[in-house]
Amino acid sequence: MKRIAILALQGAFAEHAAMLNRLGAETHYVRSLSDWLMPKDALVIPGGESTSQLTLLRALDLLQPVRTAILDGLPVFGTCAGLILLARDEDGTPRDGLATLDVDVHRNAYGRQIASFHTIGAVDGVGQDVPMTFIRAPYVNAVRSADVHVLATHEGRITAVRQNRQLATAFHPELTDDTRIHEYFLSFL
Amino acid sequence: MTENRVDLNRQLAQMLKGGVIMDVTSPEQARIAEDAGACAVMALERIPADIRAAGGVARMSDPAMIRGIQEAVSIPVMAKCRIGHTAEAAILEAIDIDYIDESEVLTPADNVHHIDKASFAVPFVCGARNLGEALRRIGEGATMIRTKGEAGTGDVAQAVSHMRQMMSDIRRVASLSPDEVYDAAKNLQAPLELVHYVRTHGRLPVVNFAAGGVATPADAALMMMLGADGVFVGSGIFKSGNPAKRARAIVQAVANFSDAKMLADLSTDLGEAMVGINPQEIALLMAERGV
Numbered sequence: 001m002k003r004i005a006i007l008a009l010q011g012a013f014a015e016h017a018a019m020l021n022r023l024g025a026e027t028h029y030v031r032s033l034s035d036w037l038m039p040k041d042a043l044v045i046p047g048g049e050s051t052s053q054l055t056l057l058r059a060l061d062l063l064q065p066v067r068t069a070i071l072d073g074l075p076v077f078g079t080c081a082g083l084i085l086l087a088r089d090e091d092g093t094p095r096d097g098l099a100t101l102d103v104d105v106h107r108n109a110y111g112r113q114i115a116s117f118h119t120i121g122a123v124d125g126v127g128q129d130v131p132m133t134f135i136r137a138p139y140v141n142a143v144r145s146a147d148v149h150v151l152a153t154h155e156g157r158i159t160a161v162r163q164n165r166q167l168a169t170a171f172h173p174e175l176t177d178d179t180r181i182h183e184y185f186l187s188f189l
Numbered sequence: 190m191t192e193n194r195v196d197l198n199r200q201l202a203q204m205l206k207g208g209v210i211m212d213v214t215s216p217e218q219a220r221i222a223e224d225a226g227a228c229a230v231m232a233l234e235r236i237p238a239d240i241r242a243a244g245g246v247a248r249m250s251d252p253a254m255i256r257g258i259q260e261a262v263s264i265p266v267m268a269k270c271r272i273g274h275t276a277e278a279a280i281l282e283a284i285d286i287d288y289i290d291e292s293e294v295l296t297p298a299d300n301v302h303h304i305d306k307a308s309f310a311v312p313f314v315c316g317a318r319n320l321g322e323a324l325r326r327i328g329e330g331a332t333m334i335r336t337k338g339e340a341g342t343g344d345v346a347q348a349v350s351h352m353r354q355m356m357s358d359i360r361r362v363a364s365l366s367p368d369e370v371y372d373a374a375k376n377l378q379a380p381l382e383l384v385h386y387v388r389t390h391g392r393l394p395v396v397n398f399a400a401g402g403v404a405t406p407a408d409a410a411l412m413m414m415l416g417a418d419g420v421f422v423g424s425g426i427f428k429s430g431n432p433a434k435r436a437r438a439i440v441q442a443v444a445n446f447s448d449a450k451m452l453a454d455l456s457t458d459l460g461e462a463m464v465g466i467n468p469q470e471i472a473l474l475m476a477e478r479g480v
Contacts, residue, residue, distance in 0.1 A: 009444045010207040010228055031445050047204050048228065049264050055226030056444050059437065080204070108263060113287040114311055116197045135201050136265065136287070175200050 001026045002189050005040040007066075009056040011048015011081060015174040019182050020044070036065055041189050042075040045082030047135065047172050050107070053081055054097050063098065070100040075165040075188040083168040084138055091141065101166050102145035109139040109157070109170075123160055124151040126184045132159065132171035139170050195332060198312030201265070201288070202333035202396035205229055205419055209409065209440045210398070212236045212423040214254075216261035218432070225436035229265040229287070231421070232258040237294050237341030238424035238463065241473065247295045249277040252284050259285070267314070272479035273299025282311040288333065289313045291326075293478035294340045294423075303479060306330030316400065318351040320358030320387065322480055324379035327395055334393060336417075337476040338401015341424050343465030345408040347476060348401045352415045355397065363391040401476070404429070404462050406442030406455045413446035430460030 004020050006013050008029035017027040030036050030043075043066070045053070057063040070076050070086075078086045078101075085097040087105035095105075110116070116135045123130045132154065140158035143150065152160035152169070159170040165188045173181040208228025213219040214236060222230050234250040235243065249270050259266045265287035270277035272291055277298070281289050291304055293316050306313040307330030316337035317323035323334045336355065338348030362373055365388055374384040386394050399412035400421035409420045420443050422436075429435045438455040445451045 008207070010226075012203045012206060014206070015203065032448065032451070048206070049204070049208060051223055051264055052208055052226045052228045052440070055224070055437075056441065059226070059441055060445075112285045113198070113201050113265065114282070114285055116201065118193055118197065133197070133200060135197065135204055172200070175203070 002041045002186060003028070003039055004042050004044055005030050005036070005038065006044045007046065007053065007082075009060070010052045011046045012172070012174060013044075013046040016044045016046050016079075019174050019179055020186075023179055023182055023186060025186060030062070032060055033062060033065070036062060040074070042077070042185070043070070045076065045078040045085055046174070047080035047082065050081040050084035050097070054085060057085075067098045067100060070098060070166065073165060075185070076100075076167070077182075077185040078166075078168040079172050079174060080135065080137055080170060083140075083170055086166060086168050087140075088144060101161070101163055101168055102148050103143050103158075103161055103168075104141040105138050106141050107138045108136055110134060110137055112136065119154060121152055121154060123181065123184075124149070125162075126151070126180050130173070130180060131176040131178050132173075133175045134159075134171050137170045194310055195307075195330075198332035199395050201312060202314070205265070205333075205398075206396055207444060208419045209436075209443050210267065210419070210421045211426055211436060212421075213258060214427070216257045218427055219258045219261045219266075221433050222426075222436055223262045223264050225433060226440035227264060227436065228419070229267055230258065230262060231267045231269065231290060231423075233269055236424045236427060237475075238343070238428050239341075240294060241341045241471065249274070249280065249295070252280060255281075255284060255286065269295055270304075271295040272297040273302050273304060275304050278304050278309060278311075278313075282309055286311060291315050291331070291479075293337055293475045297478050303329050314398075316476070316479075317355065318476055318480070319354045320362065321377035321379045323355060323393060323397070324377065324383040324387070327383055327393070328380040331395070333396050333398070335398040335400040335421055338399070338403070340401045340475050342402050342471070343404040343425060343428070343463040345402045345404065345411065348399050348403060348412060349415065351401075351476070352399055352412060352417060356416050359387055359392060362387045403439075404465065405459075406435075406438045406452060409439045410442045410446035410452055413443055419443065425463055428463035430462075435459050435462075
């Protein structure tokens, strides 16, 4: 059985766990270094507030171990805040998050809550008509490496990318009933 | 408000889970809150302890003050309007607030009716002391609930009693047979379809935070242990001796509420906590407003 560690410092981690459990994966929450040291085949970084999660990653001495593991090839899936934490740059400036994904991200890209929206679209490698929920969402300004494949766009903006075994979406597949993106991620393992 | 908007507004609250929402009265405090790891801030002119001290009518804050806080931080910004004050809510919606708190901490504008929150696109959080109150607010369109507690006291006892009541009510409804739901809805004075939801799912259809009297990391952890999805801290941070340190400690305590060793470290050397007052010592019980 595949063992997925879910970063559970803040945000919608329970929703990812429910979806991964539906797909037959085993999940455990990471809130401390000792949680992090448990055996795992992959990591999920949920939606929530990226500043809140990053502050806690630092305070709990998790930032460097997680970053090293991702650079060593641990598959990782970040949604919304997760995409921001993985992004190397923000609006042309290097970020001090995990910075393992070679993209430049734009936070709160669509504006405040009143601008949050739901749509459907195609995701390369996943399929057509994938439901996409954007909550105070970011988008990707630009990719910074030829390794990064754009999987989805919305109105010309990049909303899902893959770089080797790193997957990131600006939207929230864990808030829908559609499991295809999580299945796609599990296929990396 | 379309179904889609209701979902999106409930989903923003889901993104706040496991987090701490802090009352702030200036851009400087908002930055301290964000740096400490707050998942949102509540912009208001006076924190509840000062509203109590000042007396008189407490109203929505000046939009200029709220805008200053919106410009200072990237996390969601919430603001309070008076219970039943549809015009204050419309003003907050017009300045793109992320969440409106229709709050008993301000002086109620309508002693009978709450705002028809379903007619707004912007999301609302409301206070509740029990399941019936929570479901009435959700029926009106609230997409997030918090316990009322007793704001501005630094005394967690009321938040505890409201959270225990809510969880106990939910467990009781979840144990009913389908034909007992009608009488339960009558007794709870709550919309029938929402009582059905609670019976089927064993939880509220929206996120439920704790609020009203949280002053220490241990208070915040206690509320998480009782089943809160997250915590609001009002007067507890900026009425204390070292707000930045206390704010960081409360954020970490919520994330790791079941790790006692960590809670011990977080509770160490925090400086003065806010001076608390007991609900028995005060004339005004805010929790009894807008039931």
